[in-house]
Structures are given as structure tokens and as C-alpha cells.
């Protein structure tokens with residue numbers, strides 16, 4: 798059985814990754830299983846760089862192929878903000894609600910409200926090889942928050958083709974269309990055709 802380690806310490810993401818990648822014949826361990834407590838500094842200037850930093854560090858610490866992700870919200874009318882700084886936009890100490898309200902205030906009276914969530918997944922192998930995959934979820938920023946599911950900016954994000962905000966979708970509905978889900982599906986396809994794993998995965 799091929800064993801991978803998930804670089805994220807976020808239990809919600811671990812569950813989502815295990816669900817989407819769980820159909821492949823691979824097993825996952827988490828950072829907790831390995832007692833890895835290092836905090837990798839996200840000093841990159843792109844989602845790809847940050848995901849690569851995390852994947853390489855956890856691969857080095859564990860000796861296993863490590864899967865890391867980095868994601869964020871990109872708003873057209875704000876020249877791509879909050880982007881790489883999605884988790885600290887408006888101030889490190891803000892709650893999720895304060896943070897999306899900060900965004901809504903910035904966008905007050907703006908008509909052009911197109912936005913997207915993006916996610917980059919990187920798998921770093923002990924050989925030094927890297928596999929990368931990306932996913933996007935297009936939508937618009939609502940004028941007011943709706944719903945209480947999900948996390949982060951979900952209450953103010955209306956995915957294209959839906960009448961419910963991301964926070965009004967069920968977890969299963971979100972997991973079919975989210976940027977992270979799309980990136981994970983793309984990553985699963987890459988893994989299936991990866992030379993060293995080919996034939997050992999379904």
C-alpha cells in the first residue's frame with residue numbers, strides 16, 4: 798500500500814482530502830500521527846510556492862510523500878485581493894465574520910463583483926519530484942452574508958450557477974464544486990498516471 802502524509806493540520810481539510818482521495822488504493826497518515834509540530838512559514842509569493850514550501854518541509858520531516866495545499870479568494874475589482882493574504886485580510890486577529898465584513902465594506906457600491914476561490918495542491922516525494930494540481934471555483938461576492946455552513950468567506954460567496962451561497966450549500970454539495978475539491982480531483986487523476994504508482998491504484 799502506498800503511504801502519503803497530509804501536510805495540513807486542519808481536521809476539516811484532512812477529512813475532505815481523505816474523502817476525495819480515499820477511493821485510490823493509498824493510505825494516509827496525518828502530521829499528528831507522526832507528531833510533526835513544525836509550523837512552516839508561508840513566505841512564498843504565490844499559492845504554488847507556499848504549497849511547495851509546506852509539502853517539501855513535511856516530506857523532509859516524515860520521509861513520506863507529502864500532500865499540501867494553499868488556497869484563497871481572488872476578487873477582480875480589488876486587483877486580486879485578498880489573494881495570498883486571505884486568512885489575515887483586514888488584520889490577523891479578526892474573526893471570520895469580521896473578515897468578510899471588512900471585504901463587504903471595501904466592496905460597498907461596487908457593481909463588478911466577480912471573484913474566484915483558487916487552490917493549489919503540491920505533492921513532494923522523497924526523491925525530490927513534485928506533482929502539482931490546481932482548482933478554481935468561480936462566483937460573485939454577495940452584498941450581504943447568507944448561510945452559516947463552511948468557513949472563511951463562504952457566506953459572502955455565490956458560486957456561479959447556484960442560488961445558494963457557499964455557506965448555504967451542504968458539505969456534500971460544497972465538496973463537489975469547491976476549488977479544493979476540483980484541485981483534489983485533478984490531483985487524483987495525476988496520481989493515477991504517476992509512473993511509480995501506475996498499476997497499483999484504481
Ligand code: IMP
Nearest residue numbers: 866867868869870883884948949950951
Ligand atoms: P488556506 O489554504 O487554508 O491557508 O486558506 C487561506 C484562506 O483562504 C482561509 O483562511 C480562508 O479565509 C480562505 N479560504 C480558503 N478556502 C476557503 C473556502 O473553501 N471557503 C471560504 N474561505 C476559504
